[in-house]
Amino acid sequence: MTEQVPFTDVYVDDDIVERATEVLETRRYVKGPRVEALEEQFADTCDTEYAVGVSSGTAALYLAMKAAGIGEGDTVLVPGHTFFATVSPVVELGADPVFVDVDPETYTIDETDVARKAAAHDDAAAVAPVHLYGQPAAMGPISTVAERYDLKVFEDSCQAHGATYRGDPVGSFGDAGCFSFYPSKNMTVAGDGGMLVTDDADLARTARELRNHGRDEDGNHVRLGLNHRMDEVSAAVGLEQLSHLADWNAERAAAAERYRERLADVDQVTLPTERDHATHVYHLFVVQVPEREALRAYLDERGIDTGIHYDPPVHQTQAMREHLGEVPTLPETDRLCDRILSLPMHPRITDEEIDRVAEAIRGFYE
Ligand SMILES: Cc1ncc(COP(=O)(O)O)c(C=O)c1O
Structure with a gap:
């Protein structure tokens, strides 16, 4: 029997189990020192003043936008080519998402389309670039457009822990950077968790209050808020994971490099590109291929797991269609969604597994 090539793998070895067990024994499960330690270390990693540990990447995006005052009457520019959670916080806050196309080479938001749509919408208040698949968005040009149109910038960094653009970590460019620690991510808390990073003291304080029932440091309910806290077991796992991230x-x-070598001469496959002066952290290794569904079934029969990120794109999902009433056209995004295929990718994938995937793809097209 051939062994499965898994799509991803979660590292939960003895060191992680020990950290989690230590917390269980302390009987202190929320609002403890490990969340604070993870916040401190994560802020260092991102080169930001503040980090706020929260219950998910979605919560980080929601709280960042809410703390920055995004709400009814505001328009937020978002890519269609992303996970749903880049956009759902905008809608939950009563603001209007306006969908922007992506650059087909890098899969990240197209700054020219951001400028076009910012110019077309007087109420454009913010933009949410996504460092999709681990590739940093073009934060230089995006920041220039944001300044010109007075847009707040919320970096959706949920897939890009440790990625850099011109030497600076993602998450450090915008008004806030938002990370997810969902199990498939480059680092996880082995459950749900997230982090909001920022240099803005007011935004950080407001987000802290919003995540904890609107309470200030003295425990007074100074604003309306729900519970979006991170717990201590999660933070303990996160601390251990962060030490392995680099x-x-x-x-x-290295796995991406081997895929490139092995697939270089398969003409049907378009390999991912890397932006100049940026570090791609390959949360996902996404190729473009013709006959995607048939290839996917062929790989599945050979024990190779794959994924699709994302089809349909957010603006074409049922929920967003119903919300928007009219579905926008994004030529590049709409073309990409039929062709993208995510190949197995995680730190412990072996050379043999990569070679098997590449050979199977070659076999399909021959
Ligand atoms: C691009 C992107 N944005 C937002 C999220 C939301 O993160 P979470 O699942 O932790 O809520 C994710 C991860 O699932 C993501 O990949």
Whole structure:
């Protein structure tokens, strides 16, 4: 029997189990020192003043936007080519998402389309670039457009822990950077969790209050808020995972390099590109292929797991169609969604597994 090539793998070895067990024994499960330690270390990693540990990447985006005052009457520019959660917080806050196309080479938001749509919408208040698949968005040009149109910038960094653009970490460019620690991510808390990073003291304080029933440091309910806290077991796992992040990202990059070598002469496959002066951390290794569904079934029969990120794109999902009433056209995004295929990618994928995937793809097209 051939062994499965799994799409991803979660590292939960003895060191992680020990950290989690230690917390269980302390009987202190929320609002404890480990969340604070993870916040401190994560802020260092992102080169930001503040980090706020929260219950998910979605919560980080929601709280960042809410704390920055996004709400009814505001328009937020978002890519269609992303996970649903880049956009759902905008809608939950009563603001209007306006969908922007992506650059087909890098899969990240197209700054020219951002400028076009910012010019067309007087109420444009913010833009949410996504560092999709681990590739940093073009934060230089995007920041220039944001300044010109007075847009707040919320970096959806949920897939890009440790990625850099011109030497600076993602999450450090915008008004806030938002990370997810969902199990498939480059680092996880082995459950749901997230982090909001920012240099803005007011935004950080407001987000802290909003995540904890609107309570200030003295415990007074100074604003309306729900519970979006991170717990201590999660933070303990996160601390251990963070200590491995740089090594794991290097292993992902090495795996990407091997895929490139092995697939270089398969003409049907379009390989991912890397933006100049940026570090791609390969949360996902996404190729473009013809006959995608048939290839996917062929790989599945050979024990190779794959994924699709994302089809349909957010603006074409049922929920968003119903919300918007009219579905916008995004030529590049709409073309990409039929062709993208995510190949197995994680730090512990072996050379043999990568070679098997590449050979199977070659076999399909021959
Ligand atoms: C691009 C993007 N944005 C937002 C999220 C939401 O993160 P979470 O699942 O932790 O809520 C994710 C992860 O699932 C994501 O990949």
